Amino acid sequence: VIVSTFLLFNYGELETNPINLWVNENSNVFQEKQYYDEHFGPFYRTEQIFVVNETGPVMSYDTMKWWFEVEHHITNNLISDEKISFQDICFKPNGDACVIESYSQYFHGILPDESTWEYELQTCSDTPVMCLPDFQQPLKKNMLFSSDDVLNSNAFVVTLLLDNHTQSANLWEEKLETYLLNITVPEGLRLSFNTEISIERELKGNNDILIICISYFMMFFYASWALKRKWGENRLLLGLTGILIILSSLICASGILSFFSIKSTLIIAEVIPFLILAIGIDNIFLITNEFDRVSAVYKKYTIDQRIILAVQRIAPSIFISMVAQCGCFFIASVVSMPAVHNFALYSAVALLCNFVLQLTTYISILSLYEKKYGVTSLPDEVDDQSNSRIFNGYFNLISKKRKLLGVFASWSLLSLVFIPMIKLGLDQKMAIPQDSYLIDYFNDVYEYLKVGPPVYFVVKDLDLTKKENQKELCGKFTTCNKNSLANVFEMERERSTITEPLANWYDDFMTFLNPELDTCCRVKKGTTETCPPEFSPRLCETCFKDKDWDYDMTGFPEGNDFMKYFKIWIESPSDPCPLGGKAPYSHAVSYNDSTIISSVFRSAHKPLTNQQDFIDAYIDADRVASSFDNLDVFAYSPIYIYFAQYKGMIELTLKLLSSAILFVFITSTLLFGSLSTAAALSLTIIMILIDIGGLMKLFKIDLNAVSLVNLVICVGLSVEFCIHITRAFTMIPKGIKNDRDSRIRHAMLTVGKSVFTGITITKLIGVSILAFAQSQIFQVFYFRMWLALIFVAAIHALIFLPVLLSMIGGTAYIDNLANENTVSSR
Structure with missing residues (x-):
């Protein structure tokens, strides 16, 4: 199956056109762009250059002389490998003269006399119709200078327009980029620029594959260490198998969706590996730990019997988690915005593939591994953690129910105050490396450009x-x-x-x-x-x-x-x-x-x-x-296609998250058979989202398509943190008292450790690597936001949820596969 989907994966396509990421082809803004292009021609390509003096006026005769030479070289002598010059591909509204929006065109590119240049420049900028350039359109001074006082401006702006949308224009722009990156600028001046191909080229160079690889290696070493037996034996092969299964689930999902012509994106390619790693490795811990727990109690059972019993015990919890998380992502896939729609589909299918592979392939390998490398005799003593100092302190903490509820309620109310302050948008600077030459350009646009789009x-x-x-x-x-x-x-x-x-x-x-x-x-x-x-x-x-x-x-x-x-x-x-x-x-x-x-x-x-x-x-x-x-x-x-998404972003976010939480509530009600237990689970997830919203404001995380996807992920990962504890609270073995306090004690002693070591710690390790990513998108929207999620979800799952369940949790059901003696093995 994996090989077959890998063959399909090779036919997959990566969507790199930003327009196709943010708007659906059936949306009004996309149709309007198509109409404009068909009737008036595609919008011209823009090359823009800033020359800046941050400490004083940029204009002097020496600067003017230098710039006239530079501009003449760019517009006449800069030739691509195809022997294409600016004159061959420029925008010519009259059919003969190129559009060059530069103060040099007041003088038709001919350097004025040193004794009169200031007067002539001031006169032309004040009355541009008297100094028409060759392309016969007046050049207003707000298009060219950072101030109305042109002689004292800190910057001037030059804009070149191309009317060619073929590879020839790309090749010439590459030459322009190389020339401007290596140009010698007079002392005291600074040059920044952007070409039509600049952002796409910088995005391609913003590759965080190394970060992903390091994260997977660290997760492998941690999994191999954390999956060791209680008496110290490491199981490297199981750790490696877990990582390979996660990678295989990604390949399967990509192959399946490629078959249906659903394109991947850079965000999908770089983020979903983290998401599936974060969720997939949790299940590896749950399965293996459950097998170890069963083995410690049922020593006389064969390995196959222990495997079957462990799967029967843990598979329902993993299944409930998978259904809830996939449901959240499938709900998100109804959004028409391709960036969200495709991400949600890839996430849901990858989780489904991961679930199938873990309960088939990993179980098989675990069985073979234990038959070959498993110990023939198990220790007679079982590590009883129920009376350990750590657990006693923990249970003493969650016994202070009203105080804890007050703390968590106050936290959420405070977060609600901050949520309306969250800003909308996604600054282009976040998508590129922090050492990119485009950073100066975007800063100059905001600082010195005095004309809007x-x-x-x-x-x-x-x-x-x-x-x-x-x-x-x-x-x-x-x-x-x-x-x-x-x-x-x-x-x-x-x-x-x-x-x-x-x-x-x-x-x-x-x-x-x-x-x-x-x-x-x-x-x-x-x-x-x-x-x-x-x-x-x-x-x-x-x-x-x-x-x-x-x-x-x-x-x-x-x-x-x-x-x-x-x-x-x-x-x-x-x-x-x-x-x-x-x-x-x-x-x-x-x-x-x-x-x-x-x-x-x-x-x-x-x-x-x-x-x-x-x-x-x-x-x-x-x-x-x-x-x-x-x-x-x-x-x-041209800018509207990127900002149309924000018109209904707040409403979309509320609808999406509400639908996801409603789905979790309905699913958990059906699977747990208790409205109050499902309500406790759903309320915990709601409070996690509210607190994440408050931290978004404090961490300066804006609301956009990327953070919206992350909020959907927050619902899925919150389910992962909470669902196993909730099920352990609901399904209890014979011999456990049927009061809420005893049931929550049983739940935390059995699966609490797995939630901490197999979910919380694994996610912290994977996310911590993102702090070293090149782009701010990773640092802000994934490192900061996921770190906040792990912190908030772990505290709510390990403290707030147990308190809430112990107060309003619903009916318990007897798990005939469990034994009260197994509690001590945790």
């Missing part, structure tokens, strides 16, 4: 050849609808994160037709042929010369005339008429010969400096787009 409002299926529909979009004219697109956005600029004026192509188009603007819509005199820009004004006349045109929209073209003049406008450059549509709007309107299919209205958010800002920006844009009753419109920005 663009937002595009896409209007679909609106027949703009009709004037009543035109009034739904316009803003410059007196008869525009009060709640038109442009008017609503003007109001939104005062109260939302969308602050930039709306680039309204319709307003510019109609103003372009104004006959008083003799440099705009021109035709050759006496004809309908468009006048080229270089033609003398004496040879041309305005195309609306003899037509009505007024700000109340009188005379505005409709029907076929609308498309006739639109085609003139969309091909007109920005020089001599800045209202020409080719440069700013050639990629903003999707049309055919008879109508406008859809169009884009561009704005931008305020500078966004943290994750909550990005989330608020998406929520604002989505709210605005949904407010138009008469328009089919949606908001698009």
Whole structure:
């Protein structure tokens, strides 16, 4: 079976596209991205560079001279192995000049004179329309400098846009990355940058496989030592077998799900081995310890008889735990977000495979091992721990029931105060190594970038050849609808994160037709042929010369005339008429010969400096787009696809965890036959989750898809901590008193040690290695969060749950397979 699934595993795929991790293909935000790409082309690739002086103004003539040389080399001389240059793959809205958003373009890349550079730079940044770059779009100073006082800015920003999405662009970006990493920067300056491929390359380099291997080796050595017999004999083979079975369950799960085309992810590949190791090794301890306990009491039984008896005793507890944990993960798999959905499926199937292999393969190997290496005679004395100092102190502690309940209740109430303070988001810096060059870049974005991400409002299926529909979009004219697109956005600029004026192509188009603007819509005199820009004004006349045109929209073209003049406008450059549509709007309107299919209205958010800002920006844009009753419109920005998940994250988290706990309650009620016992178990898990929530705030762990998966894991691992004690409390051997205190004493003496050594300690060993992981995602969301889980779950399972069961625990059932004498063997 393992070999067969391994063959299937080889056909599995690893999902590395971040978009496919956070949104489902059927989600609105994904469909909107697809629509935008199909009608306006994929969003251009962005290369961004910061040059920073942290102690004073970044601008000086020497700095300017150095940067002009660097920029010229990048945009003209930097050649990839395919002989591709920036000029071959850059974004050219006019068809000839590349978009280079840099202050150098105020001067068309030609170094100004040393005596006048300050005046010219200040003048151009104050009135950018007077210093248009070759691509004919004004460069506002907030796009280029960290301050409105450009001469005293601490940083300048350069952005290069690529309009090529093939391997050629990747290869050129690799050359750019290498060049910038090795560039010599003038003293006192610092350079940071990001290319389109940077994050993916850094993520691939952020490999924590070594950490996983070390964790497995440490678990092997601990298991081999902890599984030793009471008289000191180590069982290395059993420890190794346990680890190999866990690895085999991972292979089986991957093979099965690969067969159904369910892709793995980097998080799945690096986290599930820890999860299955943490749960799987627990069962190895439970099975082996139960066999040792049975062997100590039933010395005359054959090994096969002891194995059967041990399995009969412990398998129901392991089965209940498996059902509860798999159920939690299968519930989580209903979430459409692929990162959560796939993780939950891989976890559930891996746990199921682990359960089957442990109760078949491991049992078989344990039987063979004991037959070959087992001792022929067992010691007559059994280590009686029921009266040991440690256990007496422990039972004395949990006898203080009301005080302990007060402490735990106060802890949970305090945690409830902190839970609403948990922030949403996942900082990109956490996903990359802490020594990555991108850390400086992200810090500079938050510190020095004074323009927010663009937002595009896409209007679909609106027949703009009709004037009543035109009034739904316009803003410059007196008869525009009060709640038109442009008017609503003007109001939104005062109260939302969308602050930039709306680039309204319709307003510019109609103003372009104004006959008083003799440099705009021109035709050759006496004809309908468009006048080229270089033609003398004496040879041309305005195309609306003899037509009505007024700000109340009188005379505005409709029907076929609308498309006739639109085609003139969309091909007109920005020089001599800045209202020409080719440069700013050639990629903003999707049309055919008879109508406008859809169009884009561009704005931008305020500078966004943290994750909550990005989330608020998406929520604002989505709210605005949904407010138009008469328009089919949606908001698009390349960042939205990563932040759409947070719109319903809190509700999703509550529903998911509530469903998981409800499933645990129903399952435990059916399997234990007691509502009160199931309620005690479920209440303990709820309190663990509440306390984990409080620690998330204290440990600065934000709520996102990664931590949501972890919270689902928390439910599963909490079940693992608590379920065995609960069953031992419910199923008691003959001879044990049927009062709650005696039953909880029996439960803690029989399985309490396994919960501590086989569950708590094993998890601590596995998690402690994560402190040395390269990425903060591992350090924060797995080391800190799992460490908190182990600490909280262990305390609740070993102290709070016994107290609660001793007070409200339900009916006990006699376990005919057990014997009261076996209690002492624990």
